[in-house]
Amino acid sequence: MLISEELLESYGAETETLHPGDVIFNEGDTPRQYYQIKEGRIKLNHFDEDGRELILAVLHAGLSVCELMLFIDKTYPVNAVAMKPTEIIKLPTGNFTRLLDENPDISKDINRFLSERLYFKFIMLQNNTSLRPEVRIKGALDYHRSFSHNPGPFSFEVPFTRQQLASITGLRVETVVRTVKKLEQENYLKIIDRKIYV
Numbered sequence: 001m002l003i004s005e006e007l008l009e010s011y012g013a014e015t016e017t018l019h020p021g022d023v024i025f026n027e028g029d030t031p032r033q034y035y036q037i038k039e040g041r042i043k044l045n046h047f048d049e050d051g052r053e054l055i056l057a058v059l060h061a062g063l064s065v066c067e068l069m070l071f072i073d074k075t076y077p078v079n080a081v082a083m084k085p086t087e088i089i090k091l092p093t094g095n096f097t098r099l100l101d102e103n104p105d106i107s108k109d110i111n112r113f114l115s116e117r118l119y120f121k122f123i124m125l126q127n128n129t130s131l132r133p134e135v136r137i138k139g140a141l142d143y144h145r146s147f148s149h150n151p152g153p154f155s156f157e158v159p160f161t162r163q164q165l166a167s168i169t170g171l172r173v174e175t176v177v178r179t180v181k182k183l184e185q186e187n188y189l190k191i192i193d194r195k196i197y198v
Contacts, residue, residue, distance in 0.1 A: 002036060002064050002113060003106055011099045013091040018082035029076050034096040035065035040086025041159055044078040055167040058159050068114055120146045133179040136169040141198045158196035
């Protein structure tokens with residue numbers, strides 16, 4: 001967990017249960033809460049002018065959700081949607097600010113976490129400009145694996161479908177399927193029971 005559940009609760013946090021498809025916030029909403037995933041998975045998405053979904057991130061237990069928006073006076077640039085049964089911990093912005101003021105070590109942890117996330121996001125964005133689908137897919141997989149604490153080979157189960165991987169990389173599903181098979185032949189990833197492991 002980024003911030004312990006006990007510490008969050010001591011500042012007034014509450015837990016909310018979500019079902020797949022439940023929206024936590026919409027693009028354009030004003031940030032009013034700190035959100036941390038206790039269990040489950042959340043996607044941050046955006047729909048382009050043609051109505052096509054672009055998935056910008058998939059977040060899992062222990063991670064916070066768009067916490068960087070609490071430090072600036074801007075609205076959310078994405079939607080946050082539960083992908084499976086999920087529990088989130090919510091803390092009002094004022095209480096979150098007080099928690100950081102009174103716990104400087106937590107504030108440092110948040111800064112380090114944001115810096116790591118931005119670093120890997122830059123790498124992923126660079127890869128997504130490539131015309132080569134394997135570069136895009138590797139960049140997306142490496143970005144999401146960066147949140148895993150298990151560095152062993154093929155230990156990270158990729159948390160999305162081929163369709164979602166296409167939405168993340170801006171590729172066609174057919175291209176993703178073909179490229180994933182090629183990357184398996186190159187021993188970059190493994191497919192076990194139709195799931196991708198890197």
